[in-house]
Amino acid sequence: MKNYFSSNFKLGVLGGGQLGRMLLAETQKFDIHTSILESNKNAPCAVICNRFVLGDLLDFDAVYNFGKTVDVLTIEIENVNLDALDKLEAEGLTIYPKPKDLRIIQSKARQKNFYVDHEIPTAEFLHYAYLEELKHSIENNIINFPFVWKAARFGYDGNGVKIVRNFEDLKSLPNVECITEKLIPFKNELAVIVARNASGETTTYPVVEMEFHPEANQVEYVICPARIDANVAEKARETALKVVNKLDFVGLLAVELFQTKNDEILVNEVAPRPHNSGHYSIEASYTNQFEQHLRSILNLPLGNTASKVAGIMVNLVGEEGFSGDVVYENIENILKIDGVTPHIYGKKETRPFRKMGHVTIVNKNIEKAREIAQKVKETIRVISK
């Protein structure tokens, strides 16, 4: 094994947002020297990493030159220059996740084709090079309203996904490569995080459940473990594992799944990195997803993915109508509640719907945790001065 700990070994990370920041907590714990490439000089990772390099993640030279300064390269965001990664890999740099997997995952169309090619269940879809092609399909009754439209690339957190119910909805869509999917009437939206190291060791985290707000079509709580039938959970874990194995993936893969009305499991999409659906693990799991990501990309033995206690995560997003210097209103009131931990991502300015932090609620009793989560959600507000 390489000597990673308090040594001259250098880890490089493409991206310096909140996922990078939570990864840094783990590289600090292990004293692994970590460099960050990021285009925003005020990004969450800016001050607290060993070395911060300003540069555009989609720029060949920025990524290539950064890669030449590190021993292992990883990502905290998948939208990076892959040609640079290919060249770095050809020149012998260890890069996890592998550039070939990032190439599949970067494009929702390639992802969907991959699932079909490997008999991984997923919602039916169609692929269009431009919006005009999609309009043409509708006019010719090849597809019918309603359907889900997804931009093939650079979609992120709801951005780039839209339910299209009529011609009016079509008007606001950008003229880019896209896919459409049948609208799946699902019971639950689930996620499974899988880790695999270069030696082929694999672990899966428990299945989590995204609980939606009954009116607004928005995830309110990520709940671990999912309150679902054990057979369904087992099927979800197996499906996620199949994706990882078919990709021959190394690193951490978050697999988002639908549980249909008939208890079928369909893969929605994957993220090749620590994921919002795994944030609960910092407080609830024996090994959190960020430490596990580090273990997987460094080919260290993987840690225990079981939970010490039940965990629920609530995202802290900027409230509508507020922009500017952030204030976390009533944070002292949620700190009064047992088992409540806020994570503040280090963004000085809030904007409507900007992800500013999250709160984890842990408890031995999941129903109690769920009650507290609701109280937390109703108490704290992300506003501006």
Next chain:
Amino acid sequence: MKNYFSSNFKLGVLGGGQLGRMLLAETQKFDIHTSILESNKNAPCAVICNRFVLGDLLDFDAVYNFGKTVDVLTIEIENVNLDALDKLEAEGLTIYPKPKDLRIIQSKARQKNFYVDHEIPTAEFLHYAYLEELKHSIENNIINFPFVWKAARFGYDGNGVKIVRNFEDLKSLPNVECITEKLIPFKNELAVIVARNASGETTTYPVVEMEFHPEANQVEYVICPARIDANVAEKARETALKVVNKLDFVGLLAVELFQTKNDEILVNEVAPRPHNSGHYSIEASYTNQFEQHLRSILNLPLGNTASKVAGIMVNLVGEEGFSGDVVYENIENILKIDGVTPHIYGKKETRPFRKMGHVTIVNKNIEKAREIAQKVKETIRVISK
């Protein structure tokens, strides 16, 4: 409440060692701007804090000037210039723990007098301004061998403490102010961490037990909860709480205690900050001691001190006979074991007995955790290249 989170608020910490480093993990989680004053430019906190200031903690000007740049000042080591703190406090700076408490705690003689004055049980002691005074006492049969000698100031981690059995042992002692204590035949060495905020809210962590190596007189494991009778544990918590209340303390106070053969509880000494005996809390507790320290000095509500699972801590100290660039031999083998988390403090060079890190073992079953802890201790070695 002040707006601490992602704001212009500035926390200052005197000292930048491993305790500061673990505190930074919490200030990063809450995005609280943190400045560190420290004399070693390669100290564990050096790169990862918001602002690092080089300076001698015992120098009046260094401490005073640093204090003028922050909104709240705290410590991670108690040997700091108190005159500077007194002046800063007089000028209105919030400093926790309070300088008056640090003045009592910095001197073992003042600590002991404080316990006697407030009827807090402690081992009998005598106080000497110089070693010569102590020798004179022995020659005049005022005290008899064996006894425990402790330097009144700057003792740290076994340094400054010695069991004196004969005149020969006396020769190696420095000619400094000191105290002597009766050698207490104790059953267990225990510790209780208490937190108190400025509003007077108080919490105590569970009693932990220091398990000693049967031959070498050295702590091998810190075990939470202590495997002792519930009545004795209750008495230990009450005693620790009494120290905090009598000091009118604000911050985190680690109270080291002896359980005598007759189940009496005696205070050994206290540390006014996060402590080695509380490191287990990072993985085992709902609120770890570093977060609790932060909550207490910022007058935030205190967190839940209960444990999710049993926790055991093993210190990683430099092996005898090795000096230079550190290697954590067999660390990959301990990472294979469920519930094992190494913390590497970020010191590039090892020396015999230098504290280089620690390993936490958590498990639902404390006996299982104890078995694993022994395996960890027998596996990992801190050596040099």
